[in-house]
Amino acid sequence: MRTEVIAIASKDDEELKRAGAVIRAGGLVAFPTETVYGLGGNALDADASRRIYAAKGRPSDNPLIVHISDFSQVYMLADEVPETAKRLADAFWPGPLTMILKKAELVPETTTGGLSTVALRMPNHPAALGLIEQAGVPIAAPSANRSGRPSPTTAAHVFEDMAGKIPMILDGGEVEIGVESTIVDLTGETPMVLRPGYISREMLEKVLGIQVELDPAIVVKPVTEPLTTEGTIHPEASNDDSGSFASNVVSEGSGSKQQNGESTLLKPKAPGMRYRHYAPKAPMILVKGPAQAVTAYICKQIEDNKDKKIGVLCSAQTAPVYKDASRVVVAGAQGDIVALAHNLYADLRDFDEGDIDRIYAEDFGIAEDANLKEALENRMMKAAGGHIVTVG
Numbered sequence: 589m590r591t592e593v594i595a596i597a598s599k600d601d602e603e604l605k606r607a608g609a610v611i612r613a614g615g616l617v618a619f620p621t622e623t624v625y626g627l628g629g630n631a632l633d634a635d636a637s638r639r640i641y642a643a644k645g646r647p648s649d650n651p652l653i654v655h656i657s658d659f660s661q662v663y664m665l666a667d668e669v670p671e672t673a674k675r676l677a678d679a680f681w682p683g684p685l686t687m688i689l690k691k692a693e694l695v696p697e698t699t700t701g702g703l704s705t706v707a708l709r710m711p712n713h714p715a716a717l718g719l720i721e722q723a724g725v726p727i728a729a730p731s732a733n734r735s736g737r738p739s740p741t742t743a744a745h746v747f748e749d750m751a752g753k754i755p756m757i758l759d760g761g762e763v764e765i766g767v768e769s770t771i772v773d774l775t776g777e778t779p780m781v782l783r784p785g786y787i788s789r790e791m792l793e794k795v796l797g798i799q800v801e802l803d804p805a806i807v808v809k810p811v812t813e814p815l816t817t818e819g820t821i822h823p824e825a826s827n828d829d830s831g832s833f834a835s836n837v838v839s840e841g842s843g844s845k846q847q848n849g850e851s852t853l854l855k856p857k858a859p860g861m862r863y864r865h866y867a868p869k870a871p872m873i874l875v876k877g878p879a880q881a882v883t884a885y886i887c888k889q890i891e892d893n894k895d896k897k898i899g900v901l902c903s904a905q906t907a908p909v910y911k912d913a914s915r916v917v918v919a920g921a922q923g924d925i926v927a928l929a930h931n932l933y934a935d936l937r938d939f940d941e942g943d944i945d946r947i948y949a950e951d952f953g954i955a956e957d958a959n960l961k962e963a964l965e966n967r968m969m970k971a972a973g974g975h976i977v978t979v980g
């Protein structure tokens with residue numbers, strides 16, 4: 589299949605009509621949103637959803653988010669629309685918030701991975717909103733990466749993963765935010781965040797006037813890797829899912845395997861949070877501690893592992909220190925959490941290019957009150973498979 593890449597300039601772009609027709613006919617179109625690129629199909633068509641799972645290589649028990657362009661569509665897709673949903677929509681839609689509600693009959697279970705709930709989101713991007721309007725149907729869309737790869741933040745990333753598998757990619761340039769939407773479950777007594785994102789729990793609490801919980805099962809537990817006295821990572825460390833290195837987050841598609849030992853009883857409510865996501869090919873180790881100790885530790889690793897290709901994910905300020913590393917990727921200025929989130933997935937893809945053996949990521953000193961803190965820590969921990977070294 590030839591994959592067309594089409595630049596979209598505005599919500600009224602004529603090309604969106606053609607893209608909408610592809611969706612209506614049961615085909616797939618990748619499109620930009622403000623968070624990451626999505627891989628869209630008609631949410632009301634079970635066959636279109638099956639095509640999405642196949643193109644992504646994703647297990648079909650991992651449900652898709654249904655994207656809408658107008659609040660009235662919520663009444664068609666959800667069985668019950670609680671007051672909390674209306675308030676949150678008023679405050680944050682269109683925007684990076686996904687709400688879990690009881691699903692209406694109309695939504696096929698293939699789209700919701702067999703669940704009786706549905707995930708709804710109104711994205712804040714002209715190409716996405718224009719596409720949904722032109723399609724005339726709600727659009728089911730997971731992130732447009734192959735399963736297990738970092739989510740795409742440019743049309744080029746989508747092309748890397750999806751060329752030949754889908755007919756059309758809409759190019760809206762780089763996305764704005766760079767990490768996926770916040771998912772909040774509104775079907776229980778207390779709203780619960782199933783995946784942290786740009787909209788923090790505090791922001792939700794302010795609007796709702798009640799406490800919002802975080803699904804305890806999604807907290808990635810640090811792995812205590814056997815460290816030698818020199819402070820190096822266990823030499824057998826590998827990124828394979830069966831080995832010890834990435835053992836606390838299972839690989840997408842490995843079915844019944846549970847998360848790390850202690851949390852076997854805790855099952856994330858968002859099925860996708862069970863899987864080993866956002867991971868670069870090489871194992872990544874997060875190095876936490878005071879800035880000087882972090883740079884000293886990473887430099888020592890580069891020095892002690894001359895036979896290996898070491899990659900470093902660091903700040904603009906510290907980058908010059910790592911001149912002996914095989915690959916240095918600058919994530920942004922120190923403490924600039926917005927830049928860090930925006931660049932993270934592109935950075936992780938960057939490491940996949942150079943045959944890197946191991947990646948050390950600096951701890952960027954994220955401010956306690958930054959709204960992206962919970963989201964970024966979650967994604968960094970997942971990319972690192974829970975591997976943290978604390979120094980200093």
Ligand code: TXA
Pocket residue numbers: 621623624625626627650651652653686688700703705706707709711729730731732767768769770771782783857858859860861
């Ligand atoms: O920002 C985003 O949300 C992007 C853009 C494209 O909108 N989409 C996205 O979709 O990240 P995806 O499929 O990569 O992640 C959706 C997550 C998965 O973890 C899935 O398990 C969860 O949402 N999910 C979907 N429906 C659910 C439901 N009914 N109950 C619980 N979790 C659900």
Ligand code: MG
Pocket residue numbers: 730731739
């Ligand atoms: Mg995804």
